[in-house]
Amino acid sequence: MGLLTDLYSSSIGKKITVGLTGILLCAYLVVHLAGNMLLFRGDGGAAFDAYADVLPSLLVIRIIEIGLFAVFLLHIVTGTIVWIQNRRARPVPYAVHKKNDTSDPLSRIMFVTGSVVFIFLVVHLNTFWVPARFGDGSHHSMYGTVVEAFSSPLYSVFYLLAMVLLAFHLRHGFQSALQTFGLKNLKYTRAIEAAGLIFWLLIPVGFATIPIFYLLNP
Amino acid sequence: MNFTLKIWRQPGRTSAGTFKQYTIDGVAADMSFLEMLDGVNQKLVRGGEDAIAFDSDCREGICGSCGLFINGRAHGPARGVATCELRMRHFTDGEAITVEPWRAKAFPVIKDLVVDRTGFDRIIQAGGYVSVNTGGVPDANAIPVPKHSAEEAMDAAACIGCGACVAACKNGSASLFVAAKISHLALLPQGQAERKDRVTKMVAAMDEEGFGGCSNTYACEAECPKLIPVTTIARMNREFLLAKK
Numbered sequence: 022m023g024l025l026t027d028l029y030s031s032s033i034g035k036k037i038t039v040g041l042t043g044i045l046l047c048a049y050l051v052v053h054l055a056g057n058m059l060l061f062r063g064d065g066g067a068a069f070d071a072y073a074d075v076l077p078s079l080l081v082i083r084i085i086e087i088g089l090f091a092v093f094l095l096h097i098v099t100g101t102i103v104w105i106q107n108r109r110a111r112p113v114p115y116a117v118h119k120k121n122d123t124s125d126p127l128s129r130i131m132f133v134t135g136s137v138v139f140i141f142l143v144v145h146l147n148t149f150w151v152p153a154r155f156g157d158g159s160h161h162s163m164y165g166t167v168v169e170a171f172s173s174p175l176y177s178v179f180y181l182l183a184m185v186l187l188a189f190h191l192r193h194g195f196q197s198a199l200q201t202f203g204l205k206n207l208k209y210t211r212a213i214e215a216a217g218l219i220f221w222l223l224i225p226v227g228f229a230t231i232p233i234f235y236l237l238n239p
Numbered sequence: 240m241n242f243t244l245k246i247w248r249q250p251g252r253t254s255a256g257t258f259k260q261y262t263i264d265g266v267a268a269d270m271s272f273l274e275m276l277d278g279v280n281q282k283l284v285r286g287g288e289d290a291i292a293f294d295s296d297c298r299e300g301i302c303g304s305c306g307l308f309i310n311g312r313a314h315g316p317a318r319g320v321a322t323c324e325l326r327m328r329h330f331t332d333g334e335a336i337t338v339e340p341w342r343a344k345a346f347p348v349i350k351d352l353v354v355d356r357t358g359f360d361r362i363i364q365a366g367g368y369v370s371v372n373t374g375g376v377p378d379a380n381a382i383p384v385p386k387h388s389a390e391e392a393m394d395a396a397a398c399i400g401c402g403a404c405v406a407a408c409k410n411g412s413a414s415l416f417v418a419a420k421i422s423h424l425a426l427l428p429q430g431q432a433e434r435k436d437r438v439t440k441m442v443a444a445m446d447e448e449g450f451g452g453c454s455n456t457y458a459c460e461a462e463c464p465k466l467i468p469v470t471t472i473a474r475m476n477r478e479f480l481l482a483k484k
Binding site: 024106109111122123124129206 | 247258310343344412451457461479
C-alpha cells in the first residue's frame, strides 16, 4: 500500500493512474460495442435480449461491474485532481498565448471532452442501466428500451454528439497513456499512433452506427 | 524597421505589473531581439527612465539565461532558437510585439521580464549530477559508451535550462527539463550508480516546486530552443516506474 500511495502522491503517478484506468475503460468499450452489435442481427432483438438478460445473472459480471465503477471513478476523480493542480501551476495567465501553434488542440481540452462524455455517461446509465437494474421488473426488454430511446431524434443526436467528443477524448488519450507509461520512443511512436488511430476512430464510429440506424429507420 | 512594443513592467516581486507601450525605429533586420531591446533601453536611460530588466548572458544561445514570451510564443516565432538568437527579420515592419515574462507559479517575476528560475537549480541539486571521487583525470576512452547512447545522451544534454518548456506548457510543467537531465545521465555508464535515486528525488523536487504535471500536449518540444524531444519524457516516466520496483 505504501508503494501505491507513494506513486499516487506524485504527479507522474497520478498521470499513470489516469492512463491505466483510461486503457481499461478502452478495453471495456470494445466488449460493450461487441455486445451492442447483436442489435443488428435482424432477429427482432432476441439475441440482444438474451445477452442483456444473462449478463446480470452472472456473479462474475456483478463483480466486474463493481470494478468497472471503481475504474470510472478513479479515472474521473484523478483526472479532475490533475486538471486542478495543472491550472494552479500558472496563476497569472499570458496576455497573448498562441497555444495551438505548437500543440494539438484536442490535447488541451481533455477536461472539456471528458466532462461531456461524463454527462453522456450519466444520461446513458439512467436510460439503460438504472431501469434494468433497479426497475420493478415491469420494464420491457432491453431491446425495447433501445428502440424506445432512439425513437427520439433528440436522443439520437445527443448520442452522436457524445460519440464525436468521445472520439476527440480517445484520440489524445490513447497515445497519451502509452507516452505516460514510458512506452513511446522513436522506434514505436508511429506504430502506437497508427494503432491509436484505428482505436479512436473505429470504436466511436461503431457506437454511432446505432443512433444512425434508428435515425434512418424511424 | 519600426516596431510598437507592448512590454510587461513590474518594479518588484510583490508589486503589481502592467503593460507599457514603447516605439522603436531604425531597427536593422539582422539585429537580435535583445539588441533591439538594448536600443529601447538606451532611449529610456537617456530620457531618465528605468531600463527594462531582462536576463541575458552569452547571447549565442548556449547559456540559457535569456527567455522572453514574445507574441504568445516562448522565445518568439522562430523554431529552435533562444531569444538572443531570434532576429528581427522574423517580424514584419511596423508589427506590434507583445513581450511578457515566463508565467508560472514556480517562476515568480523578480522585475519586469526577469523571473526567478532557481526552482530548476533546486531540482538539479536534488539529483541531477554524478557523484565522483576526486583524483586523477580518468582516460577519456576507459569507459566504453555505445554510439547510439552517446548520441541520445548528447541530445538530452543539449538542454540549457532556459525554462521555455515551462513557459510554453499550459500546465507550467517542467517535465521536459527534468526528463532531459534524467535521460542524459540514465543513458551513460557514469549515471548508473545513482540512477534510481536520481529520478525519484528529481521528480519529487519538481512536484514540490509547484510545477504542473505533463498532459502530453507537446507544446514544450515545439518551443525548446535545443529541440529536445518529448521521448525524453517517456524515458523519465519509464525510469520513474522502474525505480519503484
